[in-house]
Amino acid sequence: MSRQRKVALVGNPNAGKSALFNALTGARQKIANYPGVTVERKSGRFVLPTGEPVEMTDLPGAYGLDPTSPDEEVTSKVIRGAFEGEAVPDVLVIVLDASNLEQHLVFAQEVLALGKPSVIALNMVDLAERDGLVLDAAVLAEELGVPVISTVAVRRRGLAELGEAIANAGQRHAGPGLTDIGPTERRVAAHAMAGAAILSESRQYRLHASLDRLLLNPWLGPLILLGILFVVFQAVFAWATPFADALEASVGWLHDTVKATLPESLLRDLLTDGVISGVGSVIVFLPQIVILFAFILAMEASGYMARAAFLMDRMMAGVGLSGRSFIPLLSSFACAIPGIMATRSITDPKDRLTTILIAPMMTCSARLPVYAVIIAAFIPNTNVGAGVGLQGLVLLVLYLAGVLGAMAVALLMRSSMTKGAASGFIMEMPKYQMPRLKDMAIGLWQRAWIFLRRAGTIIFMVTVVLWLMLNFPKAGPGESQVDASIAGKIASGLAVVVEPIGFNRDMALALIPAMAAREVAVSSLATTYAVDAGDNEDEQAAELGDQLKARWTLPMALAFLAWFVFAPQCMSTIAVTRRETNGWKWPTFMLVYLFVLAYISAGVTYWIAVAAGL
Numbered sequence: 001m002s003r004q005r006k007v008a009l010v011g012n013p014n015a016g017k018s019a020l021f022n023a024l025t026g027a028r029q030k031i032a033n034y035p036g037v038t039v040e041r042k043s044g045r046f047v048l049p050t051g052e053p054v055e056m057t058d059l060p061g062a063y064g065l066d067p068t069s070p071d072e073e074v075t076s077k078v079i080r081g082a083f084e085g086e087a088v089p090d091v092l093v094i095v096l097d098a099s100n101l102e103q104h105l106v107f108a109q110e111v112l113a114l115g116k117p118s119v120i121a122l123n124m125v126d127l128a129e130r131d132g133l134v135l136d137a138a139v140l141a142e143e144l145g146v147p148v149i150s151t152v153a154v155r156r157r158g159l160a161e162l163g164e165a166i167a168n169a170g171q172r173h174a175g176p177g178l179t180d181i182g183p184t185e186r187r188v189a190a191h192a193m194a195g196a197a198i199l200s201e202s203r204q205y206r207l208h209a210s211l212d213r214l215l216l217n218p219w220l221g222p223l224i225l226l227g228i229l230f231v232v233f234q235a236v237f238a239w240a241t242p243f244a245d246a247l248e249a250s251v252g253w254l255h256d257t258v259k260a261t262l263p264e265s266l267l268r269d270l271l272t273d274g275v276i277s278g279v280g281s282v283i284v285f286l287p288q289i290v291i292l293f294a295f296i297l298a299m300e301a302s303g304y305m306a307r308a309a310f311l312m313d314r315m316m317a318g319v320g321l322s323g324r325s326f327i328p329l330l331s332s333f334a335c336a337i338p339g340i341m342a343t344r345s346i347t348d349p350k351d352r353l354t355t356i357l358i359a360p361m362m363t364c365s366a367r368l369p370v371y372a373v374i375i376a377a378f379i380p381n382t383n384v385g386a387g388v389g390l391q392g393l394v395l396l397v398l399y400l401a402g403v404l405g406a407m408a409v410a411l412l413m414r415s416s417m418t419k420g421a422a423s424g425f426i427m428e429m430p431k432y433q434m435p436r437l438k439d440m441a442i443g444l445w446q447r448a449w450i451f452l453r454r455a456g457t458i459i460f461m462v463t464v465v466l467w468l469m470l471n472f473p474k475a476g477p478g479e480s481q482v483d484a485s486i487a488g489k490i491a492s493g494l495a496v497v498v499e500p501i502g503f504n505r506d507m508a509l510a511l512i513p514a515m516a517a518r519e520v521a522v523s524s525l526a527t528t529y530a531v532d533a534g535d536n537e538d539e540q541a542a543e544l545g546d547q548l549k550a551r552w553t554l555p556m557a558l559a560f561l562a563w564f565v566f567a568p569q570c571m572s573t574i575a576v577t578r579r580e581t582n583g584w585k586w587p588t589f590m591l592v593y594l595f596v597l598a599y600i601s602a603g604v605t606y607w608i609a610v611a612a613g614l
């Protein structure tokens with residue numbers, strides 16, 4: 001039996017390769033409206049209309065076959081058959097953005113020159129039409145000597161025809177010589193071909209052009225960006241409340257019901273005080289996570305995110321980074337792991353290293369529960385101006401503190417360890433699009449699922465272990481269970497170290513399991529106070545926020561927040577940094593400098609707050 005044929009999707013960044021890959025294979029690769037989303041190859045199965053199954057590979061976007069960054073290198077190697085352990089593709093599907101034809105044709109010619117059986121997917125014809133372009137695919141097919149199929153990946157248009165063409169793909173039929181021409185000739189040819197294929201062009205760009213003039217204005221642009229962020233953080237608190245309250249009530253009900261139904265035993269206490277109190281205390285933040293990501297996904301899909309990157313470029317250049325670092329840093333607001341992986345699209349190695357090292361300072365979604373629980377307990381829910389909630393404002397300040405800290409560190413590094421000039425900004429602006437509801441729903445569902453899975457696995461496990469360590473050995477009469485326990489003893493040791501920055505024993509206790517994942521800080525506090533409450537019914541009924549208010553002062557709470565802005569409390573981030581930098585040197589450095597920063601900022605916050613009489 002002959003081996004399964006391989007088909008690879010290639011093209012410029014943001015052409016819609018992953019969207020096409022998803023449509024053809026049913027996969028759920030991340031797609032977003034800016035270049036550099038895919039940084040690793042990914043394969044799936046696709047059955048051609050002839051019934052033949054083929055292996056389809058989605059590749060990172062590239063501008064040329066001479067790679068300038070690690071992700072482009074993957075693409076170049078795979079299509080040349082130089083990727084270790086991977087067979088050379090039999091058919092190439094070259095994906096073009098129809099509304100950006102001339103530019104995309106340059107790379108297409110370079111790929112065609114390889115002489116492999118190829119098919120062109122003229123994608124995004126809907127956007128081209130919207131912009132008033134009428135294209136003739138037949139002219140392009142004639143000029144390039146390969147089949148050209150018009151597609152709209154996100155509406156599954158043209159997929160059958162594309163499958164047909166892949167099944168029949170053969171050598172190029174006649175067409176101009178492509179092999180021995182250089183980049184300049186390719187550009188000239190691309191201009192001529194695009195000119196011939198575009199039948200008519202009415203300038204309907206006006207609205208988008210004026211939108212860009214407004215959003216990219218050097219003065220108004222950053223203000224608008226800040227305004228949008230402001231609304232986002234207000235919404236995270238304001239809109240989530242009813243949902244969070246309902247969730248909290250359900251968790252409380254479950255806790256009480258289990259406690260009332262099961263006979264008194266260690267197992268019952270493990271279930272109620274450990275699992276339900278601990279994991280439940282994290283799950284109640286699901287609505288806030290979903291709201292935050294709804295905004296992020298909408299900004300990504302609409303094309304605004306790329307504009308924000310452009311705006312940030314000046315600031316990034318100021319600290320010695322390029323705008324290319326923006327997308328990785330932005331992904332780090334979800335989680336530093338995909339963020340650090342996204343740095344593969346950064347050309348300059350020192351630029352890339354700096355970006356990796358500061359990525360953990362972007363506020364990942366695991367910090368949101370920690371911030372939210374402390375803010376809800378200690379920051380009054382008042383307005384500091386018309387419609388400006390204080391809680392949302394504090395949250396925004398915490399996010400900004402991370403960003404500013406990162407910028408300061410980048411500046412320091414770029415003028416010492418990773419010295420070098422900032423490279424220029426070369427990202428192209430994607431077109432504005434209305435976010436599609438279905439994509440948003442899938443994206444939100446994926447984020448929610450990641451969050452719930454963490455709650456069900458790592459947070460669950462760490463909570464159970466902590467509960468056991470809190471319950472043994474058993475306290476003698478008159479002694480508090482937490483004081484007597486193993487966990488309490490360990491925490492008392494650590495408390496000596498963190499006392500100077502205002503932390504008490506319980507806070508120290510929360511920091512250790514939170515090394516596994518930051519949200520665990522919340523579940524640890526909930527479990528600790530549930531165990532501490534023992535059989536005292538009033539204390540048991542008290543919600544975590546009330547427990548915190550009763551036991552912590554405001555300066556302590558603020559110091560705890562400041563700690564979490566910087567502390568590198570996430571094993572997976574350290575692991576991925578080791579992988580991406582090929583060694584232990586940089587992850588160790590990252591751990592040390594972030595802990596030092598966290599310690600100093602918590603201490604400074606605490607002592608200033610105390611001095612201010614808070």
Ligand SMILES: Nc1nc2c(ncn2[C@@H]2O[C@H](COP(=O)(O)OP(=O)(O)OP(=O)(O)O)[C@@H](O)[C@H]2O)c(=O)[nH]1
Nearest residue numbers: 014015016017018019032036037038061124152153
């Ligand atoms: N209107 C329209 N939008 C599309 C089409 N195909 C893709 N998109 C959108 O274009 C954007 C980019 O799509 P991706 O599939 O992420 O592009 P890519 O080529 O994989 O990009 P990289 O991974 O960065 O190289 C996304 O916002 C998609 O929703 C299309 O045919 N029509």
Ligand SMILES: [Mg+2]
Nearest residue numbers: 017018037038
């Ligand atoms: Mg992609």
